[in-house]
Every structure is written in structure tokens, then in C-alpha cells.
Amino acid sequence: MEIEIGSFTRVEEKSVYAEVTIYTDPDSGGENVSLYLKLPYEVETTLAELEKVAKAQAIKQMRSAADWLAAKSD
Template identity: 80%
Template sequence: MEIDVGNFTRVKGNAVYAEVTIYTDPDSGGENVSLYLKLPYKHETTLADLEALAKNEAIKQMRAAADWLAKNLA
């Protein structure tokens, strides 16, 4: 799996939206999932901080989705 963080868009208040794409099987042209995540933002936040936060949040969201699927489609 690979996680690619795309653009960040700042919104009103202390937040940004991040485009994150998770490639589930990049070697064989597999499926991908795109997420648009709202992340907290402070003036001193660096781009590296935002990228790390976006990746961590994407992983959390995918785990939550997998848990939901396992529970509701069993």
C-alpha cells in the first residue's frame, strides 16, 4: 500500500482540507481510495507536520471503515 498526500486547502478558522489517496495495490494497478480530510492548522504548523497528520488520519479512517464493514456485512 502507498499513501499519497496531495493538495492542502486552507479554510476559515484553524483548519485545512487535505487530499489523500491510498493505493491498495500499486504494483498491479489495483484500486485506490481518495479521502478529503479536515485537519487542524496552526500558524506554526509545517508542511511536513501536515503531511504526517494527513497520513495518520487517513490510516485511522481506513481502519474505522474496515471495522464498520466487518461488523455490518458479516
């Protein structure tokens, strides 16, 4: 699995949207999921910090989705 962080778009004074793509099977050019995550933002926040938060939130969202799907398949 690979996670690619795309662009950040500032939407409010203290928020940005992050475009994140998760490639679940990159070796075979397979599946991917795109997410648009609203993240907190301060003027002092670096790009590296935003990318770290975006990656962590993307993983959290994928785990939540997997849990939801697992519960629905029971």
C-alpha cells in the same frame, strides 16, 4: 499499500482540508481510495507536520471503514 498526500486547502482560520489517496494495490495499478480530511492548522504548522497528521488520519479512517464493513458482513 501506498499513501499519497495531495494538496492542502485552507478552509477556516484553524483548519485545512487535505487530499489523500490510498493505493491499496499499487503494484498492479489496482484499487485506490481518495479522502478529503479536515485537519487542525496553526500558522506555525509545517508542511511536514501537516503531511504526518494527514497520513495518520487517513490510516485511522481506513481502519474505521474496514471495521464497519466487517461488522456489516456478519
